[in-house]
Amino acid sequence: xxxxxxxxxxxxxxxxxxxxxxxxxxxxxxxxxxxxxxxxxxxxxxxxxxxxxxxxxxxxxxxxxxxxxxxxxxxxxxxxxxxxxxxxxxxxxxxxxxxxxxxxxxxxxxxxxxxxxxxxxxxxxxxxxxxxxxxxxxxxxxxxxxxxxxxxxxxxxxxxxxxxxxxxxxxxxxxxxxxxxxxxxxxxxxxxxxxxxxxxxxxxxxxxxxxxxxxxxxxxxxxxxxxxxxxxxxxxxxxxxxxxxxxxxxxxxxxxxxxxxxxxxxxxxxxxxxxxxxxxxxxxxxxxxxxxxxxxxxxxxxxxxxxxxxxxxxxxxxxxxxxxxxxxxxxxxxxxxxxxxxxxxxxxxxxxxxxxxxxxxxxxxxxxxxxxxxxxxxxxxxxxxxxxxxxxxxxxxxxxxxxxxxxxxxxxxxxxxxxxxxxxxxxxxxxxxxxxxxxxxxxxxxxxxxxxxxxxxxxxxxxxxxxxxxxxxxxxxx
Amino acid sequence: xxxxxxxxxxxxxxxxxxxxxxxxxxxxxxxxxxxxxxxxxxxxxxxxxxxxxxxxxxxxxxxxxxxxxxxxxxxxxxxxxxxxxxxxxxxxxxxxxxxxxxxxxxxxxxxxxxxxxxxxxxxxxxxxxxxxxxxxxxxxxxxxxxxxxxxxxxxxxxxxxxxxxxxxxxxxxxxxxxxxxxxxxxxxxxxxxxxxxxxxxxxxxxxxxxxxxxxxxxxxxxxxxxxxxxxxxxxxxxxxxxxxxxxxxxxxxxxxxxxxxxxxxxxxxxxxxxxxxxxxxxxxxxxxxxxxxxxxxxxxxxxxxxxxxxxxxxxxxxxxxxxxxxxxxxxxxxxxxxxxxxxxxxxxxxxxxxxxxxxxxxxxxxxxxxxxxxxxxxxxxxxxxxxxxxxxxxxxxxxxxxxxxxxxxxxxxxxxxxxxxxxxxxxxxxxxxxxxxxxxxxxxxxxxxxxxxxxxxxxxxxxxxxxxx
Numbered sequence: 036x037x038x039x040x041x042x043x044x045x046x047x048x049x050x051x052x053x054x055x056x057x058x059x060x061x062x063x064x065x066x067x068x069x070x071x072x073x074x075x076x077x078x079x080x081x082x083x084x085x086x087x088x089x090x091x092x093x094x095x096x097x098x099x100x101x102x103x104x105x106x107x108x109x110x111x112x113x114x115x116x117x118x119x120x121x122x123x124x125x126x127x128x129x130x131x132x133x134x135x136x137x138x139x140x141x142x143x144x145x146x147x148x149x150x151x152x153x154x155x156x157x158x159x160x161x162x163x164x165x166x167x168x169x170x171x172x173x174x175x176x177x178x179x180x181x182x183x184x185x186x187x188x189x190x191x192x193x194x195x196x197x198x199x200x201x202x203x204x205x206x207x208x209x210x211x212x213x214x215x216x217x218x219x220x221x222x223x224x225x226x227x228x229x230x231x232x233x234x235x236x237x238x239x240x241x242x243x244x245x246x247x248x249x250x251x252x253x254x255x256x257x258x259x260x261x262x263x264x265x266x267x268x269x270x271x272x273x274x275x276x277x278x279x280x281x282x283x284x285x286x287x288x289x290x291x292x293x294x295x296x297x298x299x300x301x302x303x304x305x306x307x308x309x310x311x312x313x314x315x316x317x318x319x320x321x322x323x324x325x326x327x328x329x330x331x332x333x334x335x336x337x338x339x340x341x342x343x344x345x346x347x348x349x350x351x352x353x354x355x356x357x358x359x360x361x362x363x364x365x366x367x368x369x370x371x372x373x374x375x376x377x378x379x380x381x382x383x384x385x386x387x388x389x390x391x392x393x394x395x396x397x398x399x400x401x402x403x404x405x406x407x408x409x410x411x412x413x414x415x416x417x418x419x420x421x422x423x424x425x426x427x428x429x430x431x432x433x434x435x436x437x438x439x440x441x442x443x444x445x446x447x448x449x450x451x452x453x454x455x456x457x458x459x460x461x462x463x464x465x466x467x468x469x470x471x472x473x474x475x476x477x478x479x480x481x482x483x484x485x486x487x488x489x490x491x492x493x494x495x496x497x498x499x500x501x502x503x504x505x506x507x508x509x510x511x512x513x
Numbered sequence: 514x515x516x517x518x519x520x521x522x523x524x525x526x527x528x529x530x531x532x533x534x535x536x537x538x539x540x541x542x543x544x545x546x547x548x549x550x551x552x553x554x555x556x557x558x559x560x561x562x563x564x565x566x567x568x569x570x571x572x573x574x575x576x577x578x579x580x581x582x583x584x585x586x587x588x589x590x591x592x593x594x595x596x597x598x599x600x601x602x603x604x605x606x607x608x609x610x611x612x613x614x615x616x617x618x619x620x621x622x623x624x625x626x627x628x629x630x631x632x633x634x635x636x637x638x639x640x641x642x643x644x645x646x647x648x649x650x651x652x653x654x655x656x657x658x659x660x661x662x663x664x665x666x667x668x669x670x671x672x673x674x675x676x677x678x679x680x681x682x683x684x685x686x687x688x689x690x691x692x693x694x695x696x697x698x699x700x701x702x703x704x705x706x707x708x709x710x711x712x713x714x715x716x717x718x719x720x721x722x723x724x725x726x727x728x729x730x731x732x733x734x735x736x737x738x739x740x741x742x743x744x745x746x747x748x749x750x751x752x753x754x755x756x757x758x759x760x761x762x763x764x765x766x767x768x769x770x771x772x773x774x775x776x777x778x779x780x781x782x783x784x785x786x787x788x789x790x791x792x793x794x795x796x797x798x799x800x801x802x803x804x805x806x807x808x809x810x811x812x813x814x815x816x817x818x819x820x821x822x823x824x825x826x827x828x829x830x831x832x833x834x835x836x837x838x839x840x841x842x843x844x845x846x847x848x849x850x851x852x853x854x855x856x857x858x859x860x861x862x863x864x865x866x867x868x869x870x871x872x873x874x875x876x877x878x879x880x881x882x883x884x885x886x887x888x889x890x891x892x893x894x895x896x897x898x899x900x901x902x903x904x905x906x907x908x909x910x911x912x913x914x915x916x917x918x919x920x921x922x923x924x925x926x927x928x929x930x931x932x933x934x935x936x937x938x939x940x941x942x943x944x945x946x947x948x949x950x951x952x953x954x955x956x957x958x959x960x961x962x963x964x965x966x967x968x969x970x971x972x973x974x975x976x977x978x979x980x981x982x
Binding site for chain 1: 556560571576745
């Protein structure tokens with residue numbers, strides 16, 4: 036546990052995190068997430084966070100060492116997509132019984148489970164996730180993994196992020212640490228080139244990275260590893276030979292990006308593929324970093340040319356929505372996206388932003404949002420469900436963009452809603468993704484059901500009918 | 514005699530089970546003004562919550578004691594108390610249903626005593642809120658056990674003792690002179706304890722049937738009021754609808770208790786022990802003969818003959834059996850479900866001439882398994898199911914079976930929990946005459962949709978003979 040404690044401290048003092056940079060040493064140590072309040076907590080645990088980050092690696096067998104709930108209640112619930120192997124969608128858990136726990140048989144069970152998976156599926160690697168109960172009873176999964184790796188001849192990677200150590204976000208970071216400790220750098224590629232990059236923190240939800248990858252292909256840029264979306268074990272293991280990296284979901288894997296820079300001199304920048312300006316900026320920064328690392332400077336011109344072409348097409352397509360969406364009020368309630376870029380694009384076509392959460396936004400983004408929004412109070416860290424419901428049922432927004440957790444608050448308040456988080460069914464990344472997002476907003480706002488569900492029943496509260504009903508002998512003619 | 518194979522693998526592959534505390538939470542969600550509270554780490558609740566929301570498509574009030582590292586090592590009583598007080602302050606629920614998790618139970622603290630302490634020390638603050646405890650570690654049982662434990666806990670904690678014994682004579686005299694429909698407040702009360710596998714539609718339908726005999730049904734838990742997909746006109750931090758705490762309190766004034774599913778025997782027994790209310794357990798309410806027995810019992814309790822509507826429903830089911838049996842006869846069915854639902858569905862399919870070629874279930878503890886009409890039952894997961902179901906014409910399980918069905922190329926009938934990739938699972942009827950009728954139609958339609966046009970290859974009798982020989 037002591038090494039885990041060190042890892043956690045390490046994650047809390049992460050120097051590349053700009054929130055940390057603004058704190059003094061003692062507040063830094065406490066970490067970002069406040070401890071959850073019993074009876075008033077929301078969100079996942081560290082194990083959840085670790086699994087979210089690693090499970091999209093498609094050809095790995097992910098084995099959860101736990102009693103049933105950790106895996107049994109949560110498997111196959113995220114919309115990341117694979118272009119090949121499907122093993123990541125098969126769920127493996129040691130499903131510990133009372134007997135295993137009380138008789139101290141859980142380590143042995145884990146070892147046998149590893150053998151079973153190796154024999155039945157022959158994966159390139161197995162990831163083993165520690166959880167609350169197996170950490171509490173003191174299972175040494177590190178040792179079991181080591182022995183199994185030797186015995187069965189394949190990488191067996193311990194992921195030490197039991198739920199009780201903290202939040203989902205901490206789990207994200209511990210997953211990054213596990214990759215650094217056990218995976219990245221273990222395979223030498225034989226085809227490293229000057230245009231190789233890594234994309235970190237991209238999950239390929241609804242396959243949306245495939246809206247971006249063709250752009251990179253056109254520039255001759257090769258994605259050595261996209262971690263974790265649609266990744267293969269070998270890609271991740273040889274990702275240390277990339278020349279540059281883009282960090283997409285910065286709060287999840289910033290430690291990974293920084294340490295890869297430290298160990299293997301892979302420069303990185305934080306960017307986003309949500310929104311038109313953000314996508315352009317990301318492409319430009321990738322090209323710049325590659326040039327800095329020795330690529331031919333002509334890639335800069337090619338990138339600018341591509342950006343100009345693509346932006347023109349995207350803005351033209353978006354223009355079609357302006358008459359339908361002008362003046363519509365949007366509430367963005369999600370930490371999952373870089374809201375600035377989204378805010379910018381939606382305002383560009385005439386929509387009004389009545390509020391946006393900035394929980395996971397960078398300081399720079401917050402500044403930019405502040406400048407474009409009319410009133411500063413439109414920025415918020417989070418809203419209590421009750422307040423959110425009140426706001427929506429008073430029709431203070433024409434649509435809410437958020438994640439599944441607040442979906443039914445919007446719907447019960449009879450407000451159009453669009454999922455922009457991990458369970459969504461449409462790809463929103465890149466230029467085409469932004470157009471798709473606006474199309475979905477248009478479809479949501481203008482769906483004919485809203486007039487149906489908002490109108491009360493005509494026979495309700497009609498005094499004439501009520502009067503007649505109250506005297507049972509009157510003959511009613513309607 | 515059915516042979517039950519225990520689980521022998523070390524790794525479960527594609528779990529069939531949902532966890533025991535989740536089952537308990539579902540039961541607490543069937544009570545009005547309730548909030549289930551998981552005693553464990555934050556993730557235990559978060560996973561269960563997401564799964565419930567995916568299934569019900571509703572906001573689901575579910576909270577956590579959020580045990581952290583310190584609580585895990587030193588004990589979770591402080592977190593339990595803080596969570597209860599916070600819930601009381603924020604939502605003022607009528608019931609807090611505590612579901613312990615594997616994390617809390619591995620520490621094996623005395624939760625009963627802790628809760629008694631909290632209630633005593635905080636009596637004033639907690640006035641008006643009942644607290645029930647279900648011991649539901651994830652390393653044991655599954656939905657069925659969790660649900661039954663929660664119902665048992667509510668009866669144990671809330672129901673007034675000795676009621677029926679005191680009231681029965683007087684009650685009988687009053688009700689003998691009361692005709693149904695005339696004085697509804699004096700109707701005889703029937704306590705109904707439905708299993709977890711009954712849908713919202715099933716419970717509504719059960720209620721109507723009981724009422725049609727002039728009886729007053731009290732249903733515990735009653736998800737038909739709380740998880741039936743309606744749009745309340747204000748923000749509710751607790752459940753809205755379901756069994757009232759007052760009704761649980763007065764459960765002992767019923768003249769009869771009816772449990773649906775073998776797992777409801779324990780709560781029914783407890784109710785009888787505490788209050789003297791006699792019980793009957795219906796292991797399944799699907800299938801003509803089962804429903805006949807149920808109707809006979811209602812008729813007997815009420816002293817009223819079955820109303821014409823019920824005659825009509827029964828006739829419709831008879832007709833559905835006649836029309837449907839062609840499609841079922843000789844079909845090979847594979848079912849993976851919790852014990853009571855496995856029994857319900859297996860008897861349904863064999864009752865129409867189909868054969869159960871593979872049966873997989875979650876735990877071996879239920880007595881009902883001996884009565885399942887299959888040669889053998891595997892205690893296991895959907896990985897086992899995939900191995901055993903390859904020759905089936907139809908696979909029957911919850912939504913996680915979609916990968917199995919896809920890989921095997923066999924149609925999937927979605928039942929139970931969770932069903933997250935189809936709408937309306939809670940509004941599907943599966944019990945009584947109408948539910949049996951609907952199930953016949955649904956399955957027969959799947960068979961028909963997957964029927965292939967005859968071709969020389971399909972019909973080829975010689976080849977079939979060779980293969981058979």
